[in-house]
Amino acid sequence: MEMRIEKRNAFYVSGYSVETSEETLEKDCKMLREKYEDKLRKISPCLYFIAWMSKDNKMIYQLSVETPGETPDGMMRVEIPAGHFAVGTVPKGEPVLATWYKFFETVEASLGVTIDAEYPIHFERFDENDICELWSPIVKLTEGEDEK
Numbered sequence: 001m002e003m004r005i006e007k008r009n010a011f012y013v014s015g016y017s018v019e020t021s022e023e024t025l026e027k028d029c030k031m032l033r034e035k036y037e038d039k040l041r042k043i044s045p046c047l048y049f050i051a052w053m054s055k056d057n058k059m060i061y062q063l064s065v066e067t068p069g070e071t072p073d074g075m076m077r078v079e080i081p082a083g084h085f086a087v088g089t090v091p092k093g094e095p096v097l098a099t100w101y102k103f104f105e106t107v108e109a110s111l112g113v114t115i116d117a118e119y120p121i122h123f124e125r126f127d128e129n130d131i132c133e134l135w136s137p138i139v140k141l142t143e144g145e146d147e148k
Contacts, residue, residue: 001102002089003110005138010082013048014075015040015064025061026097032063040065043072045128050078052121080121083137086111090132096124103134113138 016036020028029049040047044065051061062078071077088103090096108114119137126132 001091001099001106003103003107004087005084005111005113006087006135007084008080008082011080012067012071012077013050013062013064013080014067014071014077015048015062016074017060017062017076019054019058020061021059025059026095029061029063032061036063043067047126049124049126050080050121051123052078078121080123081119083116083119084113084139085135086113086115086138087136088134090124090134092131096132096134099132100134103136107136107138111138115139 016032018028018032032049037047040063044067046066048064048066049061050064051059054060062076064075064078067075067077086103086107088099088107090099104115116137116139122137123135124132125135
């Protein structure tokens with residue numbers, strides 16, 4: 001898996017969410033894509049699956065597109081806070097969930113960074129060719145430390 005570090009400014013995504021669990025995640029994500037992908041790709045060719053934990057510790061996944069302006073009707077808008085991220089490209093044909101496990105096992109050794117457990121959101125970005133990147137927040141780089 002190719003890995004790198006990127007800094008992103010805060011941005012907004014809007015889309016459709018589902019409460020899920022690790023056991024039903026793949027089925028739930030497939031349902032979101034079947035139901036909403038065509039509608040969302042009319043807004044933007046790049047899709048985001050964002051994930052966070054609710055106040056009562058339920059896993060929420062949202063299929064979204066970046067929306068700099070108004071939130072489209074019927075969609076939920078979420079702010080992705082600014083931060084530094086470890087980014088890993090999912091190899092073609094590999095399952096995304098299994099790649100997340102590999103990503104978390106190797107990110108510290110590969111990039112020399114630590115995942116930021118306090119940051120509220122992790123996400124997957126699918127470009128117009130459906131290439132998937134995993135984005136996970138890292139502990140802020142110290143001033144003058146180069147991004148890799």
